[in-house]
Amino acid sequence: MLYMSVFVLIPLAAVVVKAFSSGLGTLWSSIDNTLAVRAIVITLVASLIVAAIGAVMGTLVAWVLVRDSFPGKRFVNALIDLPFALPTIVAGLTLIALYGPDSPVGIHLAYTRAAVIVALLFVTLPFVVRSVQPVLIELDKEVEEAAASLGSSNLTTFRKIVLPALRPAIFSGAALAFARSIGEFGSLALIAGKVQIASIVIYDDIESGTEQSAAALSVVLMLVALIVLFVLRRIGSRIDR
Amino acid sequence: MTVSRRTTLSLRLVALVYLALLLLLPVAVVFWRTFEHGIATAWSYMTTPAAVSAFWLTVLIAVIAVPLNTIFGVGAAMVIARSKARGRAVLDALIDLPFVVSPVIVGLALILVYGQGGWFGSVFLNNGIRIIYAVPGMVIATVFVSLPFVVREVTPVLREVGDEQEQAAATLGASSWQTFWRVTLPTIRWGVAYGVVLTTARALGEIGAVLVVSSNVAGSTLTLPLLLYQRDSQIGSQVNTSVYALATELAVLSIAVLLLMTMFGSRRETSQ
Numbered sequence: 108m109l110y111m112s113v114f115v116l117i118p119l120a121a122v123v124v125k126a127f128s129s130g131l132g133t134l135w136s137s138i139d140n141t142l143a144v145r146a147i148v149i150t151l152v153a154s155l156i157v158a159a160i161g162a163v164m165g166t167l168v169a170w171v172l173v174r175d176s177f178p179g180k181r182f183v184n185a186l187i188d189l190p191f192a193l194p195t196i197v198a199g200l201t202l203i204a205l206y207g208p209d210s211p212v213g214i215h216l217a218y219t220r221a222a223v224i225v226a227l228l229f230v231t232l233p234f235v236v237r238s239v240q241p242v243l244i245e246l247d248k249e250v251e252e253a254a255a256s257l258g259s260s261n262l263t264t265f266r267k268i269v270l271p272a273l274r275p276a277i278f279s280g281a282a283l284a285f286a287r288s289i290g291e292f293g294s295l296a297l298i299a300g301k302v303q304i305a306s307i308v309i310y311d312d313i314e315s316g317t318e319q320s321a322a323a324l325s326v327v328l329m330l331v332a333l334i335v336l337f338v339l340r341r342i343g344s345r346i347d348r
Numbered sequence: 349m350t351v352s353r354r355t356t357l358s359l360r361l362v363a364l365v366y367l368a369l370l371l372l373l374p375v376a377v378v379f380w381r382t383f384e385h386g387i388a389t390a391w392s393y394m395t396t397p398a399a400v401s402a403f404w405l406t407v408l409i410a411v412i413a414v415p416l417n418t419i420f421g422v423g424a425a426m427v428i429a430r431s432k433a434r435g436r437a438v439l440d441a442l443i444d445l446p447f448v449v450s451p452v453i454v455g456l457a458l459i460l461v462y463g464q465g466g467w468f469g470s471v472f473l474n475n476g477i478r479i480i481y482a483v484p485g486m487v488i489a490t491v492f493v494s495l496p497f498v499v500r501e502v503t504p505v506l507r508e509v510g511d512e513q514e515q516a517a518a519t520l521g522a523s524s525w526q527t528f529w530r531v532t533l534p535t536i537r538w539g540v541a542y543g544v545v546l547t548t549a550r551a552l553g554e555i556g557a558v559l560v561v562s563s564n565v566a567g568s569t570l571t572l573p574l575l576l577y578q579r580d581s582q583i584g585s586q587v588n589t590s591v592y593a594l595a596t597e598l599a600v601l602s603i604a605v606l607l608l609m610t611m612f613g614s615r616r617e618t619s620q
Contacts, residue, residue: 118457194553290450
């Protein structure tokens with residue numbers, strides 16, 4: 108507990124105290140300017156898009172990795188963990204290399220909102236895949252076969268049998284991806300350009316010495332992230348029941 | 349469910365193309381750009397004094413932060429999975445905090461506590477110890493962001509195996525220390541190993557939190573990721589070989605970590 112306090116709890120408490128240090132009025136005025144509001148909205152929208160795309164593509168990739176077999180599958184399976192191993196700054200740079208100004212394929216995404224989405228998809232890829240995969244492996248094939256023998260089409264079987272079983276795993280993976288996207292800095296630092304992502308606005312605030320407004324934005328960001336996470340977990344567990 | 353050959357193939361194609369465009373191609377382009385002008389050029393960029401000192405600082409920070417978090421992680425997992433103390437649920441809920449908080453906010457938090465004018469900043473500064481904008485702050489930041497990995501990997505294993513063997517050892521007269529070393533640790537070792545690898549990966553690659561508390565002076569407080577960031581921001585939109593060379597150096601480090609991850613990951617699954 109002491110270890111947690113020294114490294115985690117006391118510092119976070121300091122941010123909250125700093126945000127409220129000059130009264131509620133100042134806190135409100137540092138959030139209630141267009142830059143801060145825009146940063147929060149852009150960050151939230153981007154994170155939701157990333158969580159949604161990540162949920163669909165992650166489930167698809169997990170499906171292929173579990174149910175399909177092809178040469179090189181083990182390599183692809185190991186590749187999934189690459190975003191966790193690769194430093195995020197390198198992740199950002201690799202995307203600039205392929206989709207940036209001297210792109211060998213002539214696609215120029217860097218420094219746009221699309222680039223932010225791609226970077227976030229890169230760093231959050233393992234979350235959904237790795238949470239869906241074990242559930243899919245455990246899934247009883249007999250139920251699916253029973254459904255098929257009773258005449259249900261593949262699509263119906265998937266919707267009524269497979270998807271409900273996977274849903275909690277998909278939701279918890281997507282929630283993690285969302286939380287990660289909200290706070291992501293490293294992979295976006297190089298690629299975001301003029302897109303005002305919240306973590307970058309906070310960094311600029313710290314660098315220019317306006318710690319109070321940085322703290323205010325931080326508190327709002329943490330609060331929003333916690334609320335959305337809570338709601339996502341509730342939806343996940345309700346469907347589960 | 350018997351999926352038709354066509355559906356199987358198209359799903360496979362979609363998944364592989366997605367992974368290739370998102371992961372494989374970007375990384376391949378960085379390697380290609382690095383060695384575009386020959387291996388010697390790339391090597392010379394990796395061995396500049398600034399790059400060498402950044403490499404050793406990165407290693408130093410990982411060497412301090414990883415053992416700290418490993419010891420704490422195993423201890424915390426024991427508390428969460430085994431003890432019935434009151435703080436257990438609180439600890440369980442708080443462990444994930446570093447995953448939810450943005451790294452930049454972590455940096456800010458550390459400045460507010462240990463920096464000049466911070467809560468404890470003056471205590472350390474009066475004794476001549478500089479934490480923020482120096483290496484100690486960067487170590488603390490790294491510890492913060494990589495704290496949950498070992499706990500998260502070890503706790504489920506402990507729950508899974510139960511405590512029967514530990515109780516058996518205790519009834520046979522083993523001290524709690526002996527029980528831990530001879531019974532508990534061997535059963536959780538692959539979980540611990542996997543957690544350590546994840547912690548190391550994060551410690552080597554962390555930028556956000558470390559960037560905020562570093563003074564950004566090459567040769568003293570720049571880790572490899574920070575050096576890469578600084579070089580790239582100075583150049584502007586045209587990325588050059590020196591930046592790609594640093595990226596490759598980091599990528600090689602992390603691919604080594606990835607290999608360990610795959611190895612320990614499968615060991616951990618088979619042993620469970």
